[in-house]
Amino acid sequence: MEQNLLAKNSKLYLILVGILSVAIPVVVALLLLVPQTGKLGNLDVSALPTLNAILNSITFCCLIGAFVAIRNKNIRLHKRLMLIAFVLSSIFLVSYVIYHFQAESTKFGDANGNKILEESERLAIGMLRYIYYFVLISHVILAAVVVPFVLLAFYYSLSGQIAQHKRVVKYAFPIWVYVAFTGVVVYLMISPYYK
Numbered sequence: 001m002e003q004n005l006l007a008k009n010s011k012l013y014l015i016l017v018g019i020l021s022v023a024i025p026v027v028v029a030l031l032l033l034v035p036q037t038g039k040l041g042n043l044d045v046s047a048l049p050t051l052n053a054i055l056n057s058i059t060f061c062c063l064i065g066a067f068v069a070i071r072n073k074n075i076r077l078h079k080r081l082m083l084i085a086f087v088l089s090s091i092f093l094v095s096y097v098i099y100h101f102q103a104e105s106t107k108f109g110d111a112n113g114n115k116i117l118e119e120s121e122r123l124a125i126g127m128l129r130y131i132y133y134f135v136l137i138s139h140v141i142l143a144a145v146v147v148p149f150v151l152l153a154f155y156y157s158l159s160g161q162i163a164q165h166k167r168v169v170k171y172a173f174p175i176w177v178y179v180a181f182t183g184v185v186v187y188l189m190i191s192p193y194y195k
Helices: 002-008 010-034 048-071 074-100 119-125 128-158 163-195
Strands: none
Touching: 010 074, 010 128, 048 074, 048 163, 074 128, 074 163, 119 128, 128 163
């Protein structure tokens, strides 16, 4: 019954996937490019980066567990783990938006917290700075790219279109795993510089 309802409304769901696939990256880009500091009054969001890293860690574990489950033909466990990963990633997205709407940006290597990367700080972090920015930029770009793939994979799965689901998952899964893993790496690298 649920699959028939999804199949009948496929055009509506695909339009929704398209809208979300554009809206989510645009909102995130605006938050990163246009400082929004303090728009939520005195709301303390300092714990959100740690929460986000935890959400990414659990998502990564769920994705790997779901991969193992499907390889072992345990479809029920696979579905549960993928649903958990989807919910956790959705919570992450809300938390990420709230954090970047409220908090000042943090510069990698800014040990004294003055928002300026001084020459001594630049020398102290050396080549690590380039590694950090490579991981960060690839993480952000692929996080935007993966949105439509994940949404389509879920749609195809829920609507019983397993052949299409498998085709989309070939791309969605490795990108999502990379994004979840590098989210944690980015946090571990930038966290010493949070206020």
